[in-house]
Amino acid sequence: MKIIDKYILTRYLGTFLVMLLLFIPIGIVIDVSEKVNKMIVNKTPLLDILIYYGDFTIYFANLLFPIFLFLSVIWFTSKLANNTEIIAILSSGISFNRFLRPYLIGASIVTLFAFLMGFILVPNASKGFNDFRYTKLKENSQTRETNDIFRQIKNEKNIKEYIYVSNYSYSSKTGFNFVFEKCMGNKLLYKVSATRIKYNEESKDYTLFDYKKRTIGKLNDVIEFSDKKNEIYNFEPDDLTPLIYVAETMTIHNLINFIDKEKARGNSNINEYQVVLYKKFSLPISAFILTIIAVAVSAMKRRGGMGANLAIGIVIAFTFIFLDKVFGSIASKSAFSPLLAVWIPNIVFGILAVYLLRNAKR
Template sequence: MKIIDKYILKRYLGTFFVMLIMFIPIGITIDVSEKVNKMIENKIPLLEILVYYGDFTIYFANLLFPVFLFLSIIWFTSKLANNTEIIAILSSGISFTRFLRPFIYGAVIISFFALMMGFFLVPKASKGFNDFRYKNLKGNSQTRETSDIFRQIKKEGLIEENIYVSNFNYLSQTGFNFTYERFNDNVLIEKVTANRIKYDQETKKYTLFNYNKRIVGQVDDQLSNLEKIVVKYNFEPDDLTPVVYVAETMTIGQLNAFINKERARGNANINTYLVVFHKKFSLPVAAFILTIIAVAVSSMKRRGGMGVNLAIGIVIAFIFIFFDKVFGTLAEKSSIPPFLAVWLPNVVFGILAYFLLRNAKR
């Protein structure tokens, strides 16, 4: 690696981390100002608050990673252009493609870092961040209650087990109008109903109230009725009320296994989890695309100076985020394949990067 490569790479990485250090305290300050009243009101321990803001830092940095990266490249490349350093470099016989090489080295480092963060560190931070907000800041209106839940809890050969709960409250671990059905080759062989079902966290068992059981026989059915009974089933409360952010809290291996399990169960929210899965890979790729766009936009010396380049950069960065959010939401709520929705912004901006780079070379 030549001196020019080390010089640009050092500026690339240094400006990026300085940008993080600058903006993260601003984000924390805004978050504290919004939540300080509830923190005092709920008497949250200081240690718990400090852990929350550690998770917040990782969550916030990952969320706005493309913006920080893009603006940092715009910033220091514009300074190089304004100081006529780029003109000097290109005048020495170095091609624009060769000038771009240390930026690609930097993108590789940042992308690898973002990939590992997304696979292992961000899920843990996301869980801590969201759990803290739900537990301490959301208020009593957020009861995490779901209704009309149908799940397939077992499928082995011809045997199939399904459950239905008309209403389940996660905080009280209580459900109503519970039904369990067991089939053999699509023929009902057992059915259980209960007016109320309550989960015991210690024993991992369910207490059923006003319990009715029917075992279907060839001639006669066997009926049993009890006021209360304790039963162990092959499902947990999280299966009945999966939180919206559950996929964000899993490592890549856990998420893949979770998606396969939910797909087998016929979960209607499977696209939500697939969007999170694909974003773990698309975000690092975006680092390369945004790097090329940023260099192409800011490598020319403009009459308005860095301000013009920064304005262009901010517009492009937020258009990228807008595309990313819109297509992610469409994948969750419509029939658009999650893979296509997540990668389409990268494809569109990749094409833009190609044309901007070709123009910059001229």
């Protein structure tokens, strides 16, 4: 590796690290200001708070690293351009493609690290981050999701099973206004309802309170009542938790298996999981695309100097975030292909990167 490669690579990685160290504490301060009253009221232990902000750091560093990387590349490349260092490098006979090589090496290092983070560290950090929010903070301690939860848990040999709860408490593993229906084709076989359902960790069954079961007969229905009854059902407590939350806490292997299981169950919300899966691959790759765009934008010396380059960079960064969020939401809530939706921002910005790179070479 030549001196020029070491020089640019050191600036690339160093500025990216500094950018993370600058913005992550700002995010922590904002989060603390929002949650400090709840922590005090709930008397949250200091150790739990420290662990939470460790998970917070990993979670948001992974989520926003392409933007931090993009802005850091624009920052130090603009300084090189303003100091006429890039002109000196290219005047010495080095081509623009050769000048770009240490940037791509840096992007490869960051991408590899991002893959390891996304596959190993981020699932655990996401679980810790969300667990703290839903179990330690008062307003979220009762339920993870306030909306009605309706799931199809079985779709085999013309037999279908459905469950419903109005809300679910993760900390106590308790659901409210529970309904279980078993159907053969379009015909209802029986329906179970309860005002409350609680999962028992030791016995791996469920306790139903104010139990009621209606079995559909040819002439008359059979109705059973009980104040409390234990039943075994073919679903896990995680089936009652928010979709995105569950997917984010899984390693890549577990997530793939989980998606296969949900497909077999006929889950109509399978796109939610697939978006999370595909983003584990698309997000790190965006480091290459955004690096090329950042170099192409900031390698030229402009009248506005570094400020003009940063302004352009911020617009591009927010456009990237906008496309990522919009197409992710579209794929989650419609029949649009999750794979295509997740990769559209990279495709659009990949085309933009090629266009800007050609202009920069001129």
